[in-house]
Amino acid sequence: MPKIALPQPFFFENGPRAVLLLHAYTGSSNDMRMLARALEKENYTVYAPHFKGHGTLEPTDILKANPSDWWQDTQDGLAFLHEKGYQDIAVFGLSLGGIFATKAMEEETILGVGTLCSPLYLNENNQVVPTFLRYVQTVKKIAGLSEAEIVRDLPKIKIGVEQQLQAIADYLPPIQHKIAAITKPFFIAQAGQDELIDAQSAYELQEALVQAPVSFHWYENSSHVITVGKEHHALEKDVLTFLNQLSWNEG
Structure with missing residues (x-):
């Protein structure tokens, strides 16, 4: 069997403005690579x-993690950028990543935040x-498993x-409760043909976001x-416009 190249976290260091990108549930850093390259071209770092359990050839690794792990991964990502000398940071998250981008705005010192098709208000739809x-x-x-092996494990x-989806739902209310207190710039992107979550959320x-x-x-x-x-090109352009309008401290 040929060697499979797994996705890896990446760090594109370029300009003085730093952006943390958080991927989707079952996704990886590859979700964010095109957006990252577009930002890098415009002098952004x-x-x-990766969120814990993601980016492996064992999909059930995800089920061994929980929202608290992913919040820790978000904090670790911010700490990584701080250690590299970046103080002003914007955070964007796709789907699940947007939940933790929003929590970062509530709990940490963030310049601006963006959610991309993120279920901050998760419902049955x-x-x-x-x-x-x-x-x-x-x-x-x-990974090379037979159809019989794959089907055997699906019910479990x-x-x-x-259970994990319920854990995510249970994690949301404290985040939702603080959204009204956010006063810094907030970017929301939503796909009209979203096949995974209710776009109306x-x-x-x-x-x-009343303030x-x-x-x-x-x-x-x-x-x-x-x-x-x-x-994606339109999204990249809109994200850049939003980022360029933030109050970066580049003195």
Whole structure:
């Protein structure tokens, strides 16, 4: 079997402005690579770490992690940039990553934040469980397992992902409670053809941000992983416009 190159966290060090990019559930830093390259070209430094359990050839590694682990990964990402000498940092998160980008704005000193197709208001209108099971089948096939081996484990995995999804839902209320207190710039991007979460949750987030200047963007022809979709160039341009308007301290 040929050697499989697993995705790796990346750090593109360029200009004095730093951006932390947080990937999606079942995703990896590859979710954010095109956006990162677009930012790097415009003199931004970009760091995209991995959430615990992600980026491996064993998809059930994800089920061994929990939201507290992923919050720690977010804090570690900020600490990494601080250690590199960057004080002013913006944080953008895709889907799950947007939950922790928002929490970072609430708990840490962040210049600006962005959520991309992020379920800050998660409801029953989502396709996370079946999507996870398809992800499991795809990854295990790549890893060389037989169809029989893959199917055998699916019922147990389904229970695990349902429990994890509930853990994420239980993690959200304290974050939601503090959204109204956010006063710094907030970027919201939502795909019009989102097949994973209820796209209307983006409007709930916008309405909850009663004190923050909000930059809201709807990409009608995009699906959930908006960073690699057909409108990714428009997204990159909008993110750059938002970042360029932040109050960077470059003295």
